[in-house]
Amino acid sequence: MASRSEASTALPEPSKGLSGIVAADTTLSFIDGEKGILKYCGYGIDDLAASSSFEEVVCLLYDRSLPSRERLAGMRARIGAARVLPSEVKQVIEQLAGRTSPMSTLRTVVSALGHYESNVPLKELPPKALRLVGQIAAAVAMIHRLREGQAPIEANPERGHAADFLHMLLGREVTETQARALDLYLILLADHGFNASTFSGRVTAGTLANLHSAITSSVGTLSGPLHGGANEKAMEMIIKVGSPDNAAEWVAERIAAKKRIMGFGHRVYKVDDPRAPHLKASSRALWEERGDTTLFETSVAIEQAVKAAKPLITNVDFYSATLLYGLDIPTDLFTPLFAMSRVAGWTAHVLEQYGDNRLIRPRARYVGKADRTYVPLKQR
């Protein structure tokens, strides 16, 4: 690291990780981390969790208002129709599924989908963006089926998005509790301010690159373990602990070793993440229906032990882990499932960016060596 005297001193101190920086206005989601409040377009997450559906939340994020019954029915039909992939893109998945991680395949799929869309003016962009909501779900299901050596299952647009996805993934009818659990998960993760993947999508859109380039950026950003991967690690931990009786000792050892416990702590929330109690209740219902609550009770015991030892909050990843696992979703699909929900927010944000665009271009403060004399190659 160069000395400060070599730095360009005219610039303000950088904020590492852009922490605390407000980069733009949005009319999509509102977060108050001190009070534990999350709202989409002014509607509290508790109300949406209790009464809404993923398709309704997509309407809300696209229109900034709750839909009429006709609008919602139209939205369900359009997302349902989009749970079908172009045959060329299916061939891409056939080449990659099982050979690379599901998130890598998904990133390539989103990029490939862009080849089968024409350029349209901004006012015609929402239907194109909406297709990605259906297509990403179809892609995740197909990636999993093919890598398991199973035939892909066609979409049934008559079903709700969550229930049809589970059918396409697992090849069986699911219960009301199971369909509702996934719907709830999709509602709760659909948008969350300028999280890293949303922000990277907006940065890409800010250059006026096309929609599929922006969402490909978002998928790539989500794939990192500091963003999308925490619930996968939380589930591995819960499985390893295995029983509520082991939780206190395991947590104590982990804290003594100064190791992080996945699913706890948050950059923005200073009280429990408002999404966590909904995921916890739904997860409990799922495991009770399965008739074996051991893993769920283990997670509760871990939460109690962590909170007794440290002032840490429970974040969205902790109970989303047991919720997804309780739906028989393998842990390496957890991040693709996150993408399947967050694509609603990503596309809404990209549309918002295009609607009032200015190139996103921060400054970097140079702290390297200054004024060096160039030495020709022959003399080095």
Ligand SMILES: CC(C)(COP(=O)(O)OP(=O)(O)OC[C@H]1O[C@@H](n2cnc3c(N)ncnc32)[C@H](O)[C@@H]1OP(=O)(O)O)[C@@H](O)C(=O)NCCC(=O)NCCS
């Ligand atoms: C989310 C996260 C990255 C936020 O990090 P951050 O805002 O930069 O907070 P910090 O890393 O500065 O942590 C502050 C303190 O809390 C502790 N801490 C934070 N999260 C912790 C966790 N999950 N387990 C144990 N200790 C934790 C840190 O060790 C630190 O303690 P110290 O001051 O004694 O050193 C962090 O809480 C974390 O790594 N959590 C686990 C991963 C996870 O669940 N991610 C999903 C987030 S939705």
